[in-house]
Amino acid sequence: MSVDMMQVAEAVAREKAVDCELVIEAMEQAIKTAARRTYGNKVVDAKMDRETGKIALCHVRTVVEEVEDDENELTLEAGKVLQADAELGTEFREPLAPIELGRIAAQTAKQVINQKIREAERERVVAEYEPRVGELITGIVKRVERGNVYVDLGRGEAVMYREDLLPRESYRQGDRVRAYLREVRNQPKGALVFLSRADAGMVLRLFEQEVPEIQDNLITIQAISRDPGSRSKIAVISMDAGIDPVGACVGMRGARVQAVVNELHGERVDIIEWTEDPAAFVVNALAPAEIDRVLVDEESNTVEVAVDEENLAIAIGRRGQNVRLASELTGWNIELMTTGEEQEKRAEEIGAAKEAFVSGLDVDTDFSDLLVAEGFMSLADLAYCEVADIAAVEGLDDDLALEIQKRARNALLDEALQKSSEDGDQSSVSLLDLPGMTREIAAQLAERSMLSVEALADAAADDLEGVEGLEREAADALIIAAREASGWFE
Secondary structure, X not given: OHHHHHHHHHHHHHHHOOOHHHHHHHHHHHHXXXXXXXXXXXXXXXXXXXXXXXXXXXXXXXXXXXXXXXXXXXXXXXXXXXXXXXXXXXEEEEEEOOOOOOHHHHHHHHHHXXXXXXXXXXXXXXXXXXXXXXXXXXXXXXXXXOOXXXXXOOOOEEEXXXXXXXXXXXOOOOOEEXXXXXEEEEEOOEEEEEXXXXXXXXXXXXXXXXXXXXXXXXXXXXXXXXXXXXXXXXXXEEOOOOOOHHHHHHOHHHHHHHHHHHHOOOOEEEEEEOOOOHHHHHHHHOOOXXXXXXXXXXXXXEEEEEEOHHHHHHHHOHHHHHHHHHHHHHOOEEEEEEHHHHHHHHHHHHXXXXXXXXXXXXXXXXXXXXXXXXXXXXXXXXXXXXXXXXXXXXXXXXXXXXXXXXXXXXXXXXXXXXXXXXXXXXXXXXXXHOOOOOHHHHHHHHHOOOOOHHHHHOOOHHHHOOOOOOOHHHHHHHHHHHXXXXXXXX
């Protein structure tokens, strides 16, 4: 019987691909658990001889300072009677008679062993596959249930959900599948390994396998956007001036990219050269459409792209696919329009800018035309640029440039105060009516979103630190005046 126990432990270890020692420890734990039904509250320990397979039971009693459990504890004095060098924490083991495993005890032991083995399997799967997340992995389809594909990896099982498959892709039991190891999740019920053929990482790893220059870090894939099963765009850059990154990824007669396309069942792959210039990058990303004009707005992270009527459909792509993938690839919001629409929009912007200059700066139309021609398109452009930029306008000197900038800031301040009032400023006192307030100080407060008396009243002196022309005492006085105007002290 003892030899049989060792043979069982070794067989289970081989079948479950776990350490035999762990199976033996699970058996010992199972025997300990089952022994409780025979020996009640006694602390029982079980040990299996690794050579003979014989299991020995013993009752464990521990030396403690104050005995609370007479059956399992003993005092230091009693311990010294049994062993002269006994001390606190010393354990005494007394042999117990072997137990007979009844039906319930055997079932309990089986549950304990199975639980320990499942925990070991989970830890093994996590330890083996978690470091491989992000790699391509090959397995055999074990079964298909409700569109989800379960894959045998040899030393574990993985699942590929329906959304991780390419459209119109199907597998049957026994098929070999290559997929991207997306995630390993350690859960109480067992480790789950998730595969995907729809992840953008699948394209990345396939190109790494097909293009030696990528493996050697001579070419880097900077970005990927993908519509699984239909189209992908990848942006590549060369670390070596002598290597064409696009040509290297395409390969001789398209052999390299074709190998990737075949693995993805005909998915189209656009290879684009990455560049730091956002305008050039967006133009490359929208290929094969021909672009007429590009305007980059860094503040709103938007790129306006103008194309002629013939290229608009190509730039948009089927169901907006081309522009959407280009936007994902570049990280910019791309606004497409025809050349005619772009000209109309530009004319409207120029008209609005001229009107704002005439009304806000109190200048004539000719002067507003001159400002627009120099690239100024808003009052904010004039208010917060360098004075030298304004002075560069034909016919202006530094003094006139300062005056123009001052008028622009005043106009913006009036607009901000007016908007604040319309948005619900309950005070009858304007920010400019407060004692000690100047337009210069108010303009700086407006930049800090303090556009009303109430907003200033809620501020602390530290919030006004750094405002030019406003010392600490003056800042305190302004805040007090704002609070009085807001009715704080009534």
